[in-house]
Amino acid sequence: MHGEYKVHGGKLVVADLEVVDGAMSAVQIAGDFFLEPAEALNDICLSLEGMPVESSVEDITSKLKKSLPEGAALIGFSLEAIAIAVRRALGVSKSWRDYEWQIIDSEAVSPAMHLALDDVLANEVASGRRAPTLRFWEWDRAAVIVGAFQSLKNEVDLQAAEELNVEIVRRVTGGGAMFVEKGTAITYSLYAPTDLVADMSFADSYAFLDNWVLKALNGLGIDAYYKPLNDITSSKGKIGGAAQKRYHRNTVLHHVTMAYDMDAAKMMQVLRIGREKLSDKGTASAAKRVDPVRSQTGMERRAVIDQMKETFVSLNGGREGQITPEEYAAAEKLVKEKFSTKEWLHHIP
Structure with a gap:
């Protein structure tokens, strides 16, 4: 054996x-x-x-x-x-190759819809109705996505967000607030059986689940590495961050947003980034924390995503998949009942 x-x-x-x-x-x-x-x-x-x-x-x-x-x-x-x-x-x-992965690269939807799809697809994998899945997101508008446990007023300048037409949503995972615009970020979600990380500590599972993307970035010439607990970074600065949620003890949602070509000035207008957080990152300004993938590769965003997909398949296997009409319908219902409601967004004011 x-x-x-x-x-x-x-x-x-x-x-x-x-x-x-x-x-x-x-x-x-x-x-x-x-x-x-x-x-x-x-x-x-x-x-x-x-x-x-x-x-x-x-x-x-x-x-x-x-x-x-x-x-x-x-x-x-x-x-x-x-x-x-x-x-x-x-x-x-278990290892990656013990599962038949599906890879979804679908059309842009609203920020709230993305969050609802994460919840729906994770539960579908947990129930056994869906195979383990890697999903790439497409943003259709500017948004701030705050962590499940963050204070809204402490993290976001609500007036600036309204003036700049930036939508604000809250996700189910912890971690820090993210700022995205259409075409400026690379975001993906893994809906994986917890058996894949069952023998690892919670902290170790972060790096393990993103090891494939580090290999993809390394292949593009970026000296990417993992900085515990949840940062993907390089010698030129932070690239992205990860967050997780466990479902029914048998599925883990792991999602990551990486900066491709972010407007740092606008980000600083809508996010309240405190001195303590910046000092923890070892930087003097928020703008320096945004180190876009574009500047380090010179590649178009879609080309980077294609390389990521190819790397995942070569390492772990996988075939193209789609979100089903039933999954879309369940997500739309969840948007109305949870992710677009003031109660959910403001439950930590």
Whole structure:
């Protein structure tokens, strides 16, 4: 039985093993990692012999910790990474290729409709009526999208937003406010089974679910990397941010907005970006936080999205999909009942 796990920003860990009478046997751990002393690898493999196949990541990690000699150094990987590789070999932990992904790249809709579609499609995946899905958004107007737990008056200059005809909506995920205009951002959502990230911490799942897009950006010449908890950034500044919500314990909504060619001056007019937040990002002004994908690639926005889709398919598989009429209808109903209501927008004034 064979399993692999690529550590985000690190090395590949490979587990090969057999199962005899419900227990692990002939366990071999390999990979392109570094380990000192080298003899510790034999200790790692021997410690897993005879462990029950139903062992959790925590069980495996605990056993591995006891096996390591004092002062052992694991470079480019971790004991948790070994545990995930082992569970993948056992068929307990899933990888991207275990699912038949659909990729949706559909027409522009209103900001509220996008938020409703996120809710509907996540629930459809949770119910088993829809396959795991990657959806790219098209914005049809300028908007500010505030996080689920943000204070509206603290984050948005409501008068400026009205004067500039910028719509304000609230999403179901946490995180910070985003400013978008038509054709200026690249936004996508993943509706994924939680089995894909079941063996990871909540924080680690962010980087894992966006690893494919980092590879796509790297392929376009951007030295993109992940900055915990939820920022995609580069040596030239922040590119985008991610947010998550878990549905019914079996589906995760993970969505990201990246700046392509944003109007920083307008963004600063409508968003109240405080000094504390800016100091946390290590920048002196809000404008410097917007580092558009366009300036680093010189490519048209659609060409960047096409490259992202190609990278996802090459790494994880996938085929073209569509939003069904029933899903659109359910989202329209949700817009009226929730996402376009003052009660939802102002529930944290």
